[in-house]
Amino acid sequence: MRYEIPNMRYTSRYTRNKFEIRSTTVENVRQITPFYAKQTQFQVRPNKPKLLYDKELRKIGQLVTQTKQSQFKPNKAKNKPNLSQNKPNSNPIKANCLPPFKGANLLVFARKTVYTLRERRTPAKYLWRTTSMFTRRDFLKMTGISTAILMASRLTKASDRHRPTNIVIIIGDDIGFSDLGCYGGEIQTPNIDRIAAKGIRFTQFHSESMCAPTRVALLTGQYHIRGYNSGRNVTIAEALSKAGYRTCAVGKWHNAGEPILNRKAPLERGFDNFFGTPQGCGSFFAPLTLSRDGKPAEDQWKKNKDFYYTDAISDNAVRYIKETPKETPLFLYTAYTAAHWPLHALPEDIEKQKGRYAMGWDRVRQQRLQRMKKIGIVKQDTPLSPRHPNVPAWKDEKHKQWQQRRMEVYAAQITRMDKGIGQILKALKETNRLQNTLIMVLVDNGGCHVEYKQSRTGSFLNKQTRDGREIKTGNRPDVMPGAEDTWQSYGYGWANASNTPFRMFKQYDHEGGICVPLIVQWPKVISHGGQITRQVCHVMDILPTVIEAAGVKYPETFHSRQVDPADGKSMVPILRGQKRKNHEVLFWKFSHGCAVRQGKWKLVRMDKEPWELYDIEADHVELTNLSRKSPEKAAQLAALWEKWNKSSASKKPGEKKNRK
Numbered sequence: 248m249r250y251e252i253p254n255m256r257y258t259s260r261y262t263r264n265k266f267e268i269r270s271t272t273v274e275n276v277r278q279i280t281p282f283y284a285k286q287t288q289f290q291v292r293p294n295k296p297k298l299l300y301d302k303e304l305r306k307i308g309q310l311v312t313q314t315k316q317s318q319f320k321p322n323k324a325k326n327k328p329n330l331s332q333n334k335p336n337s338n339p340i341k342a343n344c345l346p347p348f349k350g351a352n353l354l355v356f357a358r359k360t361v362y363t364l365r366e367r368r369t370p371a372k373y374l375w376r377t378t379s380m381f382t383r384r385d386f387l388k389m390t391g392i393s394t395a396i397l398m399a400s401r402l403t404k405a406s407d408r409h410r411p412t413n414i415v416i417i418i419g420d421d422i423g424f425s426d427l428g429c430y431g432g433e434i435q436t437p438n439i440d441r442i443a444a445k446g447i448r449f450t451q452f453h454s455e456s457m458c459a460p461t462r463v464a465l466l467t468g469q470y471h472i473r474g475y476n477s478g479r480n481v482t483i484a485e486a487l488s489k490a491g492y493r494t495c496a497v498g499k500w501h502n503a504g505e506p507i508l509n510r511k512a513p514l515e516r517g518f519d520n521f522f523g524t525p526q527g528c529g530s531f532f533a534p535l536t537l538s539r540d541g542k543p544a545e546d547q548w549k550k551n552k553d554f555y556y557t558d559a560i561s562d563n564a565v566r567y568i569k570e571t572p573k574e575t576p577l578f579l580y581t582a583y584t585a586a587h588w589p590l591h592a593l594p595e596d597i598e599k600q601k602g603r604y605a606m607g608w609d610r611v612r613q614q615r616l617q618r619m620k621k622i623g624i625v626k627q628d629t630p631l632s633p634r635h636p637n638v639p640a641w642k643d644e645k646h647k648q649w650q651q652r653r654m655e656v657y658a659a660q661i662t663r664m665d666k667g668i669g670q671i672l673k674a675l676k677e678t679n680r681l682q683n684t685l686i687m688v689l690v691d692n693g694g695c696h697v698e699y700k701q702s703r704t705g706s707f708l709n710k711q712t713r714d715g716r717e718i719k720t721g722n723r724p725d726v727m728p729g730a731e732d733t734w735q736s737y738g739y740g741w742a743n744a745s746n747t748p749f750r751m752f753k754q755y756d757h758e759g760g761i762c763v764p765l766i767v768q769w770p771k772v773i774s775h776g777g778q779i780t781r782q783v784c785h786v787m788d789i790l791p792t793v794i795e796a797a798g799v800k801y802p803e804t805f806h807s808r809q810v811d812p813a814d815g816k817s818m819v820p821i822l823r824g825q826k827r828k829n830h831e832v833l834f835w836k837f838s839h840g841c842a843v844r845q846g847k848w849k850l851v852r853m854d855k856e857p858w859e860l861y862d863i864e865a866d867h868v869e870l871t872n873l874s875r876k877s878p879e880k881a882a883q884l885a886a887l888w889e890k891w892n893k894s895s896a897s898k899k900p901g902e903k904k905n906r907k
């Protein structure tokens with residue numbers, strides 16, 4: 248539990264020195280903790296700040312008491328602890344925050360005062376002993392201030408402290424590792440970047456290789472091949488609704504292993520409300536299967552010529568935030584369809600991208616890698632993967648105008664999503680939820696290379712535009728994409744750039760398909776923003792993270808059905824700035840890919856081709872195949888993968904074995 252007290256100023260009449268207690272929060276105590284850490288053996292490292300909890304505060308309090316004789320005499324400066332000796336000068340954030348004034352140690356003292364008042368309710372005796380350097384009037388004044396602050400703080404903050412954490416998950420669709428601004432992309436994402444500036448970016452967070460299995464793993468905390476409707480899992484929404492949360496889903500549903508046109512699917516797995524599309528993709532101007540709470544809602548775009556799906560998703564997310572009663576904790580799952588094909592964007596957004604991609608994909612890839620190194624997303628020695636064999640050098644590309652336009656529309660789709668994320672942040676702030684909300688922004692898989700064919704059909708494809716015009720489907724260089732009557736994808740060249748510096752794409756288990764952005768903001772826990780972590784995580788870690796943040800226990804049964812343990816592991820320790828115990832081993836299998844990762848080793852293959860072995864720590868881009876050099880390691884990992892594949896297969900839906 249954290250204690251927070253509003254800013255206060257205090258002037259000591261006795262010494263005539265001005266002591267400014269800028270903010271007697273845990274934050275301040277932490278700033279001067281390096282000194283006390285030495286004596287209390289707290290693990291406080293310069294670049295890994297941690298929050299202090301009751302036990303630690305108590306220890307610091309005791310320490311203050313013990314050292315008061317030698318160190319709390321303001322007139323004997325030589326006896327004071329020299330805080331600057333322990334100042335981590337290498338960390339500018341921390342150095343700036345260190346109390347620069349003479350009476351820095353009083354911060355701890357003041358902090359202790361409040362703590363004592365709260366916990367023991369007998370402050371007078373203790374304070375008299377420890378405040379001998381003050382006059383009686385000073386002491387009375389200080390006690391009065393502290394008590395008044397304490398009382399006010401109790402009234403205003405007590406309910407907040409015990410209020411469960413709101414959870415907001417925002418997931419983008421088919422967006423590459425380096426597309427977002429805060430991951431080195433040239434696409435403008437100021438709102439996502441703002442979340443990154445206050446939170447943590449993950450550089451080894453893994454999805455599955457496609458939309459549906461990623462969503463299963465995200466919502467159930469288990470490997471997707473164990474089956475979404477196996478009956479042996481709970482969704483985040485089920486677990487949280489049991490704990491009193493309001494649970495809302497907005498946007499794309501699309502979980503593997505269930506009918507794709509079930510409008511009630513989210514409502515059947517714990518969500519109170521759902522506005523969106525059960526199927527995996529569709530027109531941004533006229534999305535088929537659009538539903539609200541299980542009923543058709545296509546009238547939304549039929550009667551509104553300005554309808555744009557990304558905006559509708561943002562508006563409904565905001566609506567759910569605003570209409571949820573203040574006392575009710577909220578779980579909001581917002582799944583954008585941006586930037587999955589078709590390339591549909593609003594003219595004003597496309598206009599803003601005009602000319603940005605005239606340099607071509609080769610330059611874009613080089614520039615992105617440079618920026619990624621500069622901001623620390625990848626290591627300095629990271630090489631660029633070779634251009635994919637299906638992609639010509641930009642100088643040899645025949646349809647440069649058309650190619651540029653494809654990427655302009657793709658980027659426009661992402662900027663619109665980012666704008667919506669800004670609206671969500673604003674709504675959280677306006678409803679006073681932001682400080683108590685865990686926000687996770689991620690992507691479901693890497694950039695998608697698929698060249699949309701003219702002959703392709705599907706339940707997602709509209710027969711005509713809303714005003715009855717023909718839709719020109721397929722990647723045709725004679726048609727500029729973006730409008731409602733077009734249906735294209737951005738293809739190999741730009742997907743290759745999206746996934747810089749990695750190889751391969753969506754549908755594959757090389758890093759280009761499964762290494763995706765995850766950005767987490769949680770003001771209560773992450774107080775130093777802009778951090779980057781290289782700890783290895785998986786999308787199935789989200790459920791354990793969320794339920795830990797919400798203070799909910801993972802259930803052994805749910806509605807009388809047995810629930811298997813989650814495969815994922817909580818990422819909360821990482822959010823607290825600690826090193827988490829890693830997954831012993833991670834597995835993937837879907838579409839064209841199979842993979843297994845254990846420590847620094849990754850074994851991966853595409854389709855029926857031989858396994859490739861990489862030292863992924865040294866070679867994150869997967870350029871040096873070590874399977875011939877280390878055949879034993881490759882064989883050992885292949886055996887692990889086969890065993891996992893078999894064991895999981897036995898729990899697939901439909902098989903009664905192991906089911907209760």
Ligand SMILES: [Ca+2]
Pocket residue numbers: 420421457458587691692
């Ligand atoms: Ca996807």
